[in-house]
Amino acid sequence: MKNEKPSVHCVKVSKLYDWVNKSTVIKLKEIIQLDQKKFDDVICCNFSVPSGELERTILWTTYGINQIGGSICINFKSGHGNILSVFVNGGKQAEINEGSSFSATFTHLESIEVQCNGENTPSCHGEFKIMFHYHPSDDYKINSTRDIKKTICYVCDCHGNPITCDSSCLITCKELTCSENRECVQVKDERGETILLHTVDFLVEGFICVQFINNKGEICSKYIFPFSEVETVLLCAPPDTEINSRVIDVNCRTHIIPSSSFYNNTNCIELVIMLSICQSIYSYNKVIIELMATLCQPRKITDLHSEVQENVPLQSLISPPII
Numbered sequence: 001m002k003n004e005k006p007s008v009h010c011v012k013v014s015k016l017y018d019w020v021n022k023s024t025v026i027k028l029k030e031i032i033q034l035d036q037k038k039f040d041d042v043i044c045c046n047f048s049v050p051s052g053e054l055e056r057t058i059l060w061t062t063y064g065i066n067q068i069g070g071s072i073c074i075n076f077k078s079g080h081g082n083i084l085s086v087f088v089n090g091g092k093q094a095e096i097n098e099g100s101s102f103s104a105t106f107t108h109l110e111s112i113e114v115q116c117n118g119e120n121t122p123s124c125h126g127e128f129k130i131m132f133h134y135h136p137s138d139d140y141k142i143n144s145t146r147d148i149k150k151t152i153c154y155v156c157d158c159h160g161n162p163i164t165c166d167s168s169c170l171i172t173c174k175e176l177t178c179s180e181n182r183e184c185v186q187v188k189d190e191r192g193e194t195i196l197l198h199t200v201d202f203l204v205e206g207f208i209c210v211q212f213i214n215n216k217g218e219i220c221s222k223y224i225f226p227f228s229e230v231e232t233v234l235l236c237a238p239p240d241t242e243i244n245s246r247v248i249d250v251n252c253r254t255h256i257i258p259s260s261s262f263y264n265n266t267n268c269i270e271l272v273i274m275l276s277i278c279q280s281i282y283s284y285n286k287v288i289i290e291l292m293a294t295l296c297q298p299r300k301i302t303d304l305h306s307e308v309q310e311n312v313p314l315q316s317l318i319s320p321p322i323i
Contacts, residue, residue: 006292013289018197018236019282021248024204026229028273042131049116049124051082056113059128068109070132075101078125082118087111147220148212153252153273156209160224165247171206171277173245176230180239187234197234200243200283204229208273210254227275237283249278 049057062068076084076096084096089110094102095117109132116124154162155170163170182198189195205228214220237243257270 006294008290009293010288010290012286014284015287017238017241017283017285019280020233020235022231022233022279022281024229024231024277024279026204026227026275026277028208028225028227028275030223030225030271030273032223032269032271040131040133042129044127044129046125046127047114049084049114051079051116051118051123053116056087056115059112059114060130061111062109068132069105069107070109070130071103071105072109072112073101073103073129074114075127075129076124077127079116079118080122082116082122082124084124084126085115085117087113087115147214148256149215149217150213151254151256151271152211152213153254154209155250155252155275156207156224158207158224158226160207160209160222162209165250170250171204171247173247173279174203174205175243176201176203179237179241182237182239185234195236198237200233200235200237200281202231202233202243202245204231204277204279208252208275210271210273223271225273227273233281235281235283241283241285243281243283246280247277248280249276251276 043060045059047057047059059074072088074084074086074096076098079098081098085092086094086096086102088104088106089108093104096102112128112130114124114126156162177200182200185197185199186194187197205226208225208227210223210225211219212221212223235243253274255272255274257272
């Protein structure tokens with residue numbers, strides 16, 4: 001190829017004015033309403049318990065139902081002088097004389113038992129009533145903070161799908177100020193010299209997904225929360241310059257605050273989310289520069305096969321005889 005003399009060429013490139021890395025911490029407080037789906041039921045029956053028995057008599061027990069509670073009433077009608085002991089969840093709650101009754105409300109019920117104590121042989125007779133509330137096992141998710149073993153937090157899209165830092169839709173950063181209206185601020189640099197910078201306000205927004213993990217290690221519930229924050233950064237960004245931001249790293253943490261610490265509402269839990277975002281922010285503008293260069297053209301493609309055939313001796317192309 002024949003060489004040509006260098007000439008002046010104009011090239012449009014991006015001119016970098018300033019570049020900083022900024023860490024942003026966004027704190028969110030969300031109140032989550034717990035599952036309110038529950039069933040009410042009433043059981044009423046008469047009982048007859050033999051006296052002098054070492055074993056207790058079971059009046060009611062739960063099986064396959066979680067988080068059940070209610071009010072019980074045991075009316076001891078007749079017992080010929082015997083005493084009726086009442087046990088709830090394995091612990092003794094009361095001893096009732098003939099003609100008396102026992103009533104109480106429990107937030108958690110597993111079993112109700114009675115025992116007729118006395119030297120008289122006749123049995124103890126009475127009436128048993130229970131009004132309870134329970135959550136069905138199939139639909140039950142979260143009833144209190146005790147049902148949550150841990151939480152998982154990550155940045156996601158609006159549908160809860162996790163996204164990485166390489167994705168362009170991870171977090172949206174949009175400048176709120178016009179390039180002509182950026183306020184000028186005089187600051188001192190590391191060398192102690194006074195420099196002129198510009199105030200840039202931009203909006204950071206996106207979505208966070210929080211998953212609740214139960215004691216079995218299963219995802220029992222998932223919530224998606226939007227977030228937005230207005231941040232301010234000082235840059236050398238004169239009029240007509242553009243601002244670009246790129247997310248470098250994201251870290252999300254969550255903490256659960258029991259409902260007893262606020263509003264005294266047992267049907268809610270407060271979730272505190274702390275999101276740390278590290279961004280690379282720079283200001284730039286398109287400029288045209290002149291440079292001395294020589295235009296060149298691609299050279300002719302060399303046929304490798306033909307070059308090998310021309311350089312390899314003929315004797316090497318002949319296969320050796322087979323012995």
